[in-house]
Amino acid sequence: MFLDVKELAVRKLRIRKTYAPGSIDFHSAEIKQVEPLEVTATAELLEGQIRIEGNFETKIELVCARCLEPVVEEVSRTIDLFYAPIPKDEKPTIDRLKDDDTEIGFYEGEGLFLADVIKEQVLLALPLKVICQSDCRGLCPNCGANLNHEECRCETHATDPRMAPLARLKQDWLKKQ
């Protein structure tokens, strides 16, 4: 859905849009939308700026930082965003952004794609790091076993198959003495 400034100048737009999983590209193999993303919002032109106000929700599958198992995060966010046109002769500066408390973005040309706005907001809403459970034991750095599900084979050296040849050598050496 393209939010065209010329159309918004005529009337406020009511948005009810569903993005199926896969229709928004999050550019990451570790971020997977697993449920439809529902957006309910209004878009309007306010003193030359595009204002998008509303909310969205979906479920995103991430990867546990410790054990790499999938973790589903519920993502819902209320938004009230302003997008100003990028001035033709000057690039927006940090100072200009600081002048105002409201979060402000920029659009170029005729308007902006709602999917781009939503993608950015989903990424902002996601935690930097997720853990499947607070006491996730993670993976064994040696054998890669998921310690939540199985006992690590490295913990007991006697049963570690990689140690067996060494043990045999030692036995042979002892017999020869």
Ligand SMILES: [Zn+2]
């Ligand atoms: Zn985990």
Ligand SMILES: [Zn+2]
């Ligand atoms: Zn191990």
